[in-house]
Amino acid sequence: MRNLSLTLFASATALASALPARAEPQIEVLHHWVSESEVAALNTIREALAAKGYGWQDSAVGGMSGGNMQQALRSRLASGNPPGAMQFIGWEGVDWSGQGVMRDLNALDEANGWEATIAPQVLPFVKDGEDLIAVPVNMHRQNWVWASTAAFDKAGIDQPNTWAELIASGEKLKAAGVVPLAMGDEPWQIQVIFDALVADIGGPDFYRKAVVDLDEEALSSDTMKQVFDTLRQVRGLVDDGFTGRDWAVATGMIISGDAAMQVMGDWAKGEFLAKGMKPGIDFLCFATPSETPSYQFLVDSFGMFEVDDPEITEAQDALAEVVMDPTVQHDFNQLKGSIPARTDLSVDDFDECAQKSFKDRTAAIENNAMLGAATHGFASQPQFSAVFGDVTAQFFVGDMSSEDAVQMLVDGINNAR
Numbered sequence: 001m002r003n004l005s006l007t008l009f010a011s012a013t014a015l016a017s018a019l020p021a022r023a024e025p026q027i028e029v030l031h032h033w034v035s036e037s038e039v040a041a042l043n044t045i046r047e048a049l050a051a052k053g054y055g056w057q058d059s060a061v062g063g064m065s066g067g068n069m070q071q072a073l074r075s076r077l078a079s080g081n082p083p084g085a086m087q088f089i090g091w092e093g094v095d096w097s098g099q100g101v102m103r104d105l106n107a108l109d110e111a112n113g114w115e116a117t118i119a120p121q122v123l124p125f126v127k128d129g130e131d132l133i134a135v136p137v138n139m140h141r142q143n144w145v146w147a148s149t150a151a152f153d154k155a156g157i158d159q160p161n162t163w164a165e166l167i168a169s170g171e172k173l174k175a176a177g178v179v180p181l182a183m184g185d186e187p188w189q190i191q192v193i194f195d196a197l198v199a200d201i202g203g204p205d206f207y208r209k210a211v212v213d214l215d216e217e218a219l220s221s222d223t224m225k226q227v228f229d230t231l232r233q234v235r236g237l238v239d240d241g242f243t244g245r246d247w248a249v250a251t252g253m254i255i256s257g258d259a260a261m262q263v264m265g266d267w268a269k270g271e272f273l274a275k276g277m278k279p280g281i282d283f284l285c286f287a288t289p290s291e292t293p294s295y296q297f298l299v300d301s302f303g304m305f306e307v308d309d310p311e312i313t314e315a316q317d318a319l320a321e322v323v324m325d326p327t328v329q330h331d332f333n334q335l336k337g338s339i340p341a342r343t344d345l346s347v348d349d350f351d352e353c354a355q356k357s358f359k360d361r362t363a364a365i366e367n368n369a370m371l372g373a374a375t376h377g378f379a380s381q382p383q384f385s386a387v388f389g390d391v392t393a394q395f396f397v398g399d400m401s402s403e404d405a406v407q408m409l410v411d412g413i414n415n416a417r
Contacts, residue, residue, distance in 0.1 A: 023055075030069060035271065038267065040270070045319075049236075065187075082305035083305060090376055103130075119341070121372070137323050138343055151257050155178060187391070194375075248271055274335075285356065296371045304319070
């Protein structure tokens, strides 16, 4: 009898070893992070998800600051094949929730107290009514200038305190063989500069009237013409090779010292850090210059789609928990260049640019100068943001007058209402 039991045990063991191991549950995540620093930051989320026993199926669609990714999503939803999760910016998650394709994360929120850790300015972009439909991983500041200390030293210039000084530095930089301003001709890259100019020249209240409220008087004002006049001067700082240039390639020009400055959100900082460069030594970070400083913010969040597979639903829960984990937010943002979305985390061990971001955010909240970045959909709805992007891009690459640009802006906004 004992020999029979041993035989049966051996047979069962052999059968078990012959069967394929149970594959770990997978979740497909659609996102647009493809640069070196973005991928490095994203890996902190993947590794934390793997530690929970879930696999990450990567679906990266770069380009157009997420525009290409949104087009890919529309095709997926039309075919009834949504991804498990997706990176959202601006109103994207709320808009998709309105179409009934997102699941709420209310139970997880109630169990973990997430909403209390999210800045009030961020909540409108991750909640649909009373439902939490996405979890934010970071807060970026958009209105930064990144500068090469080597290029500044070569041209003998200091940090500019006004846009006039920034523009005037261009001649010294050109004489030193340095491109004054690195950028590409993508509409969103141009609009980043436009957003900064609207707030820096007009002030936070003017920005809200023009970009958020879409007030026609503000849109057609002399102040808006001054914004376009200054944008034309900024165009004179850019080299002729900017056509088709990716933002990260432009950042690379600062890293190499071939260019002096880039106006870009603090995701650019991640590129410097990935090369081992030190803020204040190898590169400078300072807010776009203004007498009335503002903080133009955007956040990246992850939302989960309604699916029928319970294993994917479990993986969605795990991903949401990972994104909101304090350690993950700390590690992710140190690599990404942003600051944590959670307001209850310390940044004492972050670099000086991040600490300045925290300090400036606190001041902006006190001064009512926290502004959603229009370029990335944190001001007006997408149909209006698209008008700003189209007009500023046409103006920047053509010879349109400021008066014509303002009129095109007014007409475009009115047509989109």
